[in-house]
Amino acid sequence: MAGLQQDPFYIVRQEIHDTVNELHSKMSRFHGLTAANPERKTIASAVTDGCESLKWQVNELDSAVNRAAEQPQRFGLTPEEIASRRKWISATRRQIEGMMDTIKTATAARVNPAEEKLHKANEGFLQGEGGKQQLMMKQQDSQLEDIEAAVTRLGRVGLTIHEELASQGQMLDELEEDVDSTHSRLRATQKKVLDVIKKSGTTTQLGLIAFLMIVLVVIAVLAFV
Incomplete structure (x- = not known):
């Protein structure tokens, strides 16, 4: 065997x-x-x-x-x-x-024939549903891309606004410092003028007052130019 x-x-x-x-x-x-x-x-x-x-x-x-x-x-x-x-x-x-x-x-x-027609109808339905799903997916992808682009633009605008505000804040700080400095100089000058007026005669006082007023105006103009 x-x-x-x-x-x-x-x-x-x-x-x-x-x-x-x-x-x-x-x-x-x-x-x-x-x-x-x-x-x-x-x-x-x-x-x-x-x-x-x-x-x-x-x-x-x-x-x-x-x-x-x-x-x-x-x-x-x-x-x-x-x-x-x-x-x-x-x-x-x-x-x-x-x-x-x-x-x-x-x-x-x-x-x-009836069975063949039903089979073709089923195939057509499946193909149609598949096409609809693909179209929906493409539309969703397009919408997501638009949203992403909008978010990117908003981010850039926000950054620009932040930089502009920071720049303006710095300018305001510098202006405030200039104003404080000018006020200090004006007060000092005013004090000196008063001292000189007290020590001088009337005519001299008027001349000094006029001269000092011109000086103050010039200083004020230069400070804010």
Whole structure:
């Protein structure tokens, strides 16, 4: 039995068996889909291609069995073993042909117009919803960009206002210092004038008053220019 398991026939047989099972699974999926479903066509094509490949492998295996049957002693085969192999090949070939016939019949059947119309309507609805969502996302992105630009502009305006206020505050401080200094000088000058007036005569006092008034006016003008 161990020798038979190492026989190339059984190795190829196992590979064919696994492929047949895979195709049966695809056929189950195929029967579960509506005629208008595009996946059904894809599965039908895959099953057809798989069956064509299996037919070639089974035919090659059948030819090998026939050659071995001509010299059974050389390959250590009994008549029962040869008959068993041929039986398996025939059964597998029928499975393959059955799947191919099913695919041909199903794909040749006319699609129900109402079902096809419903399928197209569903596809159109999904595409329309997808387009609406994309449009909404673009609009939201555009709005966010506008908001970001507005915030940036407000930030720049705020910074400019802050700098302007700081500059004006500094100018006011400097003006206040100049005014205080001028007032101090005026008070000092006024005090000196009073002292001089007290010490001088009337005529001299009037002349000094006129002169000092001119000086005060000049100082005031220079202070505020």
